[in-house]
Amino acid sequence: MQFVLKNILHFMPLIFGIGFLGPLLAQIIQVLGWQASLGLAPLTLGLIVGGTWGAFAQFKGRWI
């Protein structure tokens, strides 16, 4: 149990980036009426940005 918890929390920046920031950015894009380039759907773009940001936070240890 402790091992599972520890590992989930260890990867939380990446999980949070994809699981929360991705849909959040997609929703913000939709609310603001922005058009993503390359015909990307808002959720796809949100997941790319959120996932990249989460990966940055995961490896660098900071969001900003």
Added chain:
Amino acid sequence: MSGTLTQTDLRKKEIAIARKYADRLPWEAVAWGLGNLLVWLSLWPLVFLGVVPLWLGFIIATLNVMLCYLPSHEAQHDIIGRKGTKWRWLNELVGHVSTIPLVLPYRVAKLTHIQHHLHANKPDLDPDYSSMASGPWPAIWKSIQNRQPGASGGFNKYGDVLQDIGRPDVLLDGALFQLIHFGILIALAWSGYVLEAALLWWLPRQIGLTYIQFFLSWAPHHPADETGRYKDTRAFKSMWGNIGSMGMQYHIVHHLHPYIPLTDTPRAYREMRDILELRGCRLEEI
């Protein structure tokens, strides 16, 4: 007050004043803690059903998070009900539930806060020392920095302290709280309620943590360069007033006599001010 009073006289007078404010059940803290939680919980259905607009929900939720710590703080010091007394269950209830919006487990808060009282301003031992900074803006920036995943301060320092005092078991509380918090946020995000999750919990928590760490940790101890009973904290005048600074103007009374309810510290301070002055305490413009 006569300058010929001995240290023992001063101590006796100080304790006599403090004892007047002991043993009162602070019902206002109970109502504050439980009422604040109920308001925050009720925001969710009210916003989801469109009864309360999201922008208003965000403002209320932010206030809820800012307000949620202090009732638990009263419980951490057993002010609502000491062990073995009839209101002990209420003390523990307020302690456990009031900080839910902040995602701070009671046992983590209590154990680390006691260490803060024992070792205030000692860099390696004070769990809150990482919030120290040279001024107000650096303090806000420090609070944000301490919240980064790889930070060594803030809640990450709490983990180290729990290990050091031989209570690694309590780390599980923190891990479960974090997991449930993120689990709920992610579940809401993928259920079409991501803005609600962000504006009723995630962002209010970030703002609330900054506010709490600024006023409850940085401001009352700044510049945090001295240790000792009468030196490790101060009385100060805040531009936000005593309510805006959550009663922290009189934090020195709390550190000297942690059993005094928060709302009684201004009166106790005014009564013992002369004694504190003779003790050489930092009483700044108040």
